[in-house]
């Protein structure tokens with residue numbers, strides 16, 4: 456029997472947008488995710504799947520409702536899975552700020568209290584959710600990963616930490632060097648502890664600088680130049696310099712006038728989907 460409970464189902468561009476809930480072992484509680492299945496996804500013709508990791512304060516809904524990704528996903532035949540951004544509910548710890556705790560899981564497995572019991576988003580994304588998606592839906596083992604801001608950090612880091620799992624990676628406005636910016640320092644101190652040596656293995660720029668050829672994965676990063684978080688939190692220049700040092704295949708595209716919002720994502724999501732599709 457399936458572990459999944461269907462929460463909603465909507466027809467979209469000839470395919471389906473659905474939300475499911477299930478009891479996650481990694482997160483030690485119920486979690487919800489959304490999936491877009493293009494019309495071409497059938498048991499006989501499974502499709503590749505893109506994992507989308509959202510940013511701070513988001514749930515599975517922001518991307519599906521605001522990015523306008525279904526039309527291109529339907530055309531290209533790509534399924535999209537959007538998990539929540541953290542464990543939820545009374546059982547899981549929380550903080551009185553938008554950038555820590557629920558809605559701010561940072562796609563890592565926390566080692567510190569009071570977070571360690573539920574905040575295991577890395578294991579959740581790379582193992583548990585992947586397995587349940589591949590068992591439950593008509594998808595192939597071809598995986599792409601993408602995300603926004605905290606989720607852009609997640610996409611880059613999970614791809615670098617799990618070589619071979621994803622065929623290509625992309626990010627919008629990612630937190631490129633979390634060990635050096637307030638969002639990252641706050642989250643890593645809470646989730647990983649004060650020992651800063653342990654943080655580098657969750658930092659995209661640090662991982663990319665030290666990357667070996669087997670970790671190299673075609674990567675597209677899009678950044679708006681009117682992004683209100685660019686100077687203080689995002690630091691794409693750190694990622695570019697890391698890629699230059701290790702010969703990592705990074706393309707950074709900078710877009711005049713675009714900010715940090717989903718208007719930016721909606722403007723370029725089709726380009727990202729075509730980028731992933733072209734790497735197959």
Ligand SMILES: N[C@@H](CCC(=O)N[C@@H](CS)C(=O)NCC(=O)O)C(=O)O
Nearest residue numbers: 510511512513517553604605716717
């Ligand atoms: N201070 C902002 C920061 C959060 C923020 O900008 N979140 C981005 C990701 S880092 C987002 O996607 N927000 C949800 C949305 O636009 O739908 C807020 O809480 O609104």
